[in-house]
Structures are given as C-alpha cells and as structure tokens.
Amino acid sequence: MTATGVKNVLEVLWDFLALVIFIISCNVEAIFRYFVKPPLKPLDGEVVLITGGANGIGREIALQLAKTKAKIVCWDLDENASRLLEKELKDCDAHFYKVDVSDRIQVEATALKMQQTIGDITILVNNAGIMPCKSFFKHSPQELENLFKVNVFGNFWTLRAFVPKMMEMNRGHIVTLCSAAGLIPVRNLAPYCGSKHAIHGVVEGLKDEFLSMEVPPKINFTTVYPFSCNTGLLTGLKSHTRFPWLVPKYLRPQNVAACAIDGLRRNYEHVYIPGFVQFAGTTAKGLLPKVQRASTNFLQCYVEPTK
Numbered sequence: 001m002t003a004t005g006v007k008n009v010l011e012v013l014w015d016f017l018a019l020v021i022f023i024i025s026c027n028v029e030a031i032f033r034y035f036v037k038p039p040l041k042p043l044d045g046e047v048v049l050i051t052g053g054a055n056g057i058g059r060e061i062a063l064q065l066a067k068t069k070a071k072i073v074c075w076d077l078d079e080n081a082s083r084l085l086e087k088e089l090k091d092c093d094a095h096f097y098k099v100d101v102s103d104r105i106q107v108e109a110t111a112l113k114m115q116q117t118i119g120d121i122t123i124l125v126n127n128a129g130i131m132p133c134k135s136f137f138k139h140s141p142q143e144l145e146n147l148f149k150v151n152v153f154g155n156f157w158t159l160r161a162f163v164p165k166m167m168e169m170n171r172g173h174i175v176t177l178c179s180a181a182g183l184i185p186v187r188n189l190a191p192y193c194g195s196k197h198a199i200h201g202v203v204e205g206l207k208d209e210f211l212s213m214e215v216p217p218k219i220n221f222t223t224v225y226p227f228s229c230n231t232g233l234l235t236g237l238k239s240h241t242r243f244p245w246l247v248p249k250y251l252r253p254q255n256v257a258a259c260a261i262d263g264l265r266r267n268y269e270h271v272y273i274p275g276f277v278q279f280a281g282t283t284a285k286g287l288l289p290k291v292q293r294a295s296t297n298f299l300q301c302y303v304e305p306t307k
C-alpha cells in the first residue's frame, strides 16, 4: 500500500474511533440527563411569536408564557378568539395580528411591520395547523393543497421571515408543533401525516445545515410530537387507544403547552407526549415493517370521524 493509502486508512480508523467515543459519551450524557434535567433557561427579554396562538395548544402556550417576562406576539386567522385572548392578557406585554401563515406576502409584510414596532423575534413557535380527517380519497384537491399550504408552507414562510435575523443576532429558538403523526402512520390522516412528516424533515434538515456550518449559529430547535389533544382541531372526531394508561385518548392542551415550554426552556430537541410516542416513533422503527404495523394495530391508536 502506498503512503497515501495508509494515511487514508488511518484517517478513516481515527474518524471511526472518534465516532464511537462520541456515541458512548452521548449515551452517558442521555442517561445522566434522564435523572438530572438541564436547568430551565430564563425567558426575560425574549420576544415569542406563536402562530395559531388564539386557540388550543397555541393559546395555552401564550397564557403560560405570559406568566414569564417574555413579550408575546400571537398570529391567527380567528379574530374573535384573538380578541378574547387579548382581553385575558390585557395586563401583559402581548400583541395580536391577523395573519394567514399560508400567505407568504402577508407573512413577509407583517414580519416587516413588526420589526419596526415590536423588534426582533427571538423565539418562533410554529404552531398553526389544520387537520382534515377522512379517507385519503375523500379529501378534495383543494383540501389537500390547503393542508400543505398551512402545515408545511406556513412554516417555510415564517422560517424565511425570522430565522435569517436570528442567524445575524446569533441567538434564537425555533419550536415546531409537529405531531405523533409526524413519526407514526395514522389511518384517516394520511395527508396530515404527510404534512407533519414533512415538517419534521424540514426541521431536521435545517438543523443539519446549521451544524455543518464552520461556526454554527446559536439557534436551538425543539420539535413537539403530541398524540390526540382535546382542542378544536378534534371537533367531530373520536380518538381511540386500547390502553389509555399508556396513550391517553385525549391529552389536555394545558399539559401539551407545559411540556412544549419545558422543552423550550431546557433546550430539548424533541418532546414526545406521552413518552410512549418516542418508543413508537423512533425505537420501534428498527422493527420489520410488518411487525411495526402489527404492533400499531395491537395498540389501536387512531382517530376517526364521528359520522
């Protein structure tokens, strides 16, 4: 073997050794962190934008964050619900805008207006979402397009509008309300599953892009994967689970919001609610596809229309 060949082999062996040591240290850290949680970071001076902040999980996030010293900005289409929340938060530093996140022009124009009046967004909570629930073939073409416009493109437009400034400031946090359906297949929700798998992928890809930079920006990511939660999103739908002690039929939006904020403040990359979603959505992926499907069927976790 030539000297260059030997050098290449040694380089690969060295990189492999470094990888093994890194894997061991990550696992040791994960075990340690299981028992000793990272400290909660303060939110003083943070400016938090919550899309879809007028109802459900987003509303609860806004209410709970309002108890901290963060400035809250809520974007939503629902003006009535926004007004109600505005009244509840009248003594807080909270701001409300009617924005359709699927409309790039509206997102860009409001982001510009906010920069001049409110300042830079330091925490972006991409929460707005919709969930038509029926057989794949019963979705109209418009419903399919709209689903991706809100659940996927809505995230693109806010990421494009706010993350470059976070990179410039070298500080920021992106919280994404994904779903258990972003990791696990769920019947009656095929297009929604696709939209949530897509946004999970977008966040992972963006993280990788940042980490590959010579000096990665100090921007944290927290992606939240809840199972069914009792909000307006589930109106007219029925959640099934065979073992409610393992996977509750309906999570409370207050709990989902509290877990998301805990994840944000501890810089967790992923928040699975309940914890079982982590097993089903990650560990179980190592099983054969037929075994995965049989296990999902055994657990009978799905959502269906009531009619």
Ligand SMILES: NC(=O)c1ccc[n+]([C@@H]2O[C@H](COP(=O)([O-])OP(=O)(O)OC[C@H]3O[C@@H](n4cnc5c(N)ncnc54)[C@H](O)[C@@H]3O)[C@@H](O)[C@H]2O)c1
Binding pocket: 051, 052, 053, 054, 055, 056, 057, 058, 075, 076, 077, 078, 081, 099, 100, 101, 102, 126, 127, 128, 129, 130, 131, 150, 154, 177, 178, 179, 180, 225, 226, 227, 228, 229, 230, 231, 232, 233, 234
């Ligand atoms: N509820 C659940 O079971 C559940 C489970 C997992 C993940 N999620 C995800 O959590 C997020 C919040 O869901 P939720 O349960 O609170 O729903 P929700 O319907 O209670 O609230 C969603 C909010 O988003 C707003 N919104 C919808 N389209 C919008 C648009 N184009 N522009 C701006 N605002 C818009 C709505 O007006 C509403 O206020 C969604 O992304 C959803 O996919 C929900």
